[in-house]
Amino acid sequence: MTGRETRPRQRLGHGLRKVSDIAKLARLLALVSGAALALASDGANAQSAARNGPGQPRAAAARKAPAQPAPTGKPAERLLVEAAELIYDNDNNTVTARGNAELHYGPRILQADRVRYDRASSRVFAEGNVRLTDETGAVVTGDTMELTDDFKNGFVDALRIQQSVEMHGQPVRTRFSAPRGERVDGEQTTFESGTYTACEPCKNHPETPPLWQVRAAKIIHNNETHIISFEESVLELAGIPVGYLPYFEAPDPTVKRKTGFLTPRFITSTALGRGVSTPFFINVAPNFDITLSPAFLSNQGLLGQGEIRHRLETGTYLVRASGIFQTTPSAFLPGPLGAGDRDFRGAIESKGQFYLNDRWRTGWDVVGVTDKWFLDNYRIRNSNITTDYFREAVSTAYLIGQGDRSWFEARAYYFKGLSSYDWQKEQPIVAPVIDYDKRINGPGFLGGEVRFEANITHLDREATDFQGIPRTGSYLYNPTVNGVTYPLYETCTTFNRNTCIIRGLAGSNTRASAQLSWRRSFIDDVGQVFTPFAYLRTDAFFVDPKNSGYQNALAQTISTTDSDFSGRIMPAVGLDYRYPFVSNFGPLGVHTLEPIAQVVIRPSETHIGRLPNEDAQSLVFDDTSLFEWDKFSGYDRVEGGVRTNLGAQYSVVTPSGWYANVMFGESIQVAGVNSFRRGDIANVGLDSGLERRESDYVGRFQLSPNQNITFITRARFEQRDFSVNRMETGVIARLAPFAPIDLSMFYSYYDAQPQLGFNNRREGLTATATYHITPNWFVTGSALVDLTHYIDVRDTYANAYTAYLSNPVGAAPVYTNPGRAYLAGLSVGGGYQDECTTFSLNYIVSPTAAALGVTERNRTVLLRVELKTLGEVDLRQNVNVAATADGIAAAR
Secondary structure (H helix, E strand, O other), rough: OOEEEEEEEOOOOOOOOHHHHHHHHHHHHHHHHHHHHHHOOOOHHHHHOOOOOOOOOOHHHHHHOOOOOOOOOOOOOEEEEEHHHEEEEEEOEEEEEEEEEEEEOEEEEEEEEEEEEOOOOEEEEEEEEEEEEOOOOOEEEEEEEEOOOOOOOOEEEEEEEEEEEEEEOEEEEEEEEEEEEEOOHHHHHHHEEEEEEEOOOOOOOOOOOOOOOEEEEEEEEEOOOOEEEEEEEEEEEOEEEEEEEEEEEEOOOOOOOEEEEEEOOOEEEOOOOOEEEEEEEEEEEEEEEEOOOOOOOOOOEEEEEEEEEEOOOOOHHHHHEEEEOOOOHHHHHOOOOOOOOOOOOEEEEEEEEOOOOOOEEEEEEEEEEEEOOOHHOOOOOOOOEOOOOEEEEEEEEEEEEEEOOEEHHHHHHEEEEEEOOOOHHHEEEEEEEEEEEEEEEOOOOOOEEEEEEEEEHHHHHHHHOEEEOOOOOOOEEEEEEEEEOOOOOOOOOOOOOOEEEEEEEOOEEEEEEEEEEEOEEEEEEOEEEEEEEEEEEEEEEEEOOOOOOOOHHHHHHHHOHHHHHHEEEEEEEEEEEEEEEEEEOOOOOOOEEEEEEEEEEEOOOOOOOOOOOOOOOOOOOOOOOOOOOOOOOOOOOOOOEEEEEEEEEEEEEEEOOOEEEEEEEEEEEEOOOOOOOOOOOOOOOEEOOOOOOEOOOEEEEEEEOOEEEEEEEEEEEEEOOOOOOEEEEEEEEEEEEEOOOOEEEEEEEEEEEEHHHHHOOOEEEEEEEEEEEEOOEEEEEEEEEEEEHHHHHHHHHHHHHHHHOOOOOOOOOOOOOOOOOOOEEEEEEEEHHHHHHHHEEEEEEEEEEEEEEEEEEEEEEEEEEEEEEOOEOOOEEEEEOOOOOEEEOOOO
């Protein structure tokens, strides 16, 4: 055949006779791959792939033979071609690879039924199932590709582009498709009648529309600015149009930060009216950005919000501020129940952390507000707020150092009560709190471990925090608004040792504590484990009580506290003894029975009831604290006297994976003063199960049939009649693969502790569950059921009725029985989640404030929709129908 040479399938590398032919084929591949990669719009990756070294275009490099080195000094990539036929057409001046053509050039692979290079027009044509894969894994497919040799202009028929990007640590694939695509001036790609989605096609029915996609008359992807523009666009869900926008823009998935508008947030509230927040993100620098989020509210005006985030070489910080000049302050309750008497309201928040070196770091996490209701009234969420049950914002600043076996931490705290029932003057300012912990090996003759612990704490409080025992319903202030009386700031009716305790003492209190301890374990020939230990604890108190103002002087009628300087020393020696008996019963498992005995010898505690107790008020005696050397939770109290702790545990581990453990024991005061028998100014120790010579019994039972299910029960039993004083029992289960359910359910019972202010027993249920209907669809729920709420309501009514009889003003109180089971908290909902979409709808009921069993409730519907790579929308709607005590005058 004249002018035409046909060769069978072969691998062509350096074996081609003409170097010019190699160069032409190399150039062909480079042109196709470069142009198609540009069409793939891979942002920075495409820009990097289009370079063969600093300042050297790929097309120029392809004109050189593959054997020549690249400008960077690295060996040139070799061209490898596989095809059924390789055709040279000298008459038409073309070179064609035909029949399952596959061209390899470095990490790039071009596949097509036919690839033709027209040397006269310098145009490249790839036809039939064209597929190009680059080194990043991006795939460009189409029926045909036609490109110019500078790949600034070109066309692709039946264009399909698939990219893989990473968002929030998860891989996400995005897809463009269009009947025809055009590359213009090397800067942008235009898709006529195109679609865009991040959803995977259905494996069994790929023709089915994806869960969501944007269909537009024209999609323009600018490769320089990395912006995707949509003209005459429609959002489709499962192929059904649900929204229309004549024009909008979004950054492509390769862009992590881009100046522009974020997803708006819609607000609906009786007090605030209707409004919308339009966040605007400003990318100042790769490590610095600003977000402005003005919210236009029909009832209150303009709410300004802004956030600054800055990442430095040694750390990061952010500052968030919000504020509003209210146009309708009367929508909120007047003080001290709300901010109805304020025109301007606002908050400022900041968080930061910086690494001084590899061992030291410092930071802060603070929030300041003009009033305690602002953040909740204006739906401003803050991570510093603890829970919905105790509304409190905690601000702190810290310095932390960590060594191989040492720890240093210095902090300052400010607690801001966010409920109407909180009196800020009773909240302490704690600064500093300094902790140091160091462990070293014991000296040669002692061995074991030596540990040094130290703590310094200083705090100030304006008003003493009193609490009546039993709680009688006495309050400092009882304002009435719109016929509703709000009891504020609990106090005592009579101030004496038997009817009133002090939760926090007014004035200034500084304590410095240090403890040096040693312990070492010895195991004899028969397996007995002996662990002798010793410690020396010293405490110095500097107390300056405040006896003027408010009710502070009445503290002296309850307890005479030490003032100025007080000291305390507590030396101790002890021995811990364990003797595990182990038997292997083969298929029945390994059984271990371990008796445990511990004795601690020390003098009696001094200054009981004469010193403040701020950090040791949480005393829980159970299986976890039975063998603690000191059972108090903080430094302000120290356990004294000679005490022995006795117990035993039995465990079973089977080859099939079963695990069971049973533990039982008690604590006995042998000699000296029982620290738990004499309560301090907060009565800590009384009603604890440790106040008698022989303590209550404590026990634990745990059963795990496999690694997915755990049953656990722990309880404290009355020593005299074995009645239950405290119990927690429940199950944690992950039933998959048997059933796709995650479940947690617990029942709790605490007997009355009248000397601590808990007049009645407390009993309740908590449960959470998530059921995965399919791998994508799920339903979830949680509930908190108070089984003794009716008792609190009954007592509240009795106190109110007694007060009415003594002063019959206004309407008599009316008793309403809330029922045996009171739903204190509830969350139910469901949703859908896959690789491109997250949807969830939840209904939430939670208390926002509480006093004497009267719980104000907050009901919220929360809708969240996220279309990955496009954005997310959160819609939160409160559905309260009754006035609340959270600073709002009307329903919201």
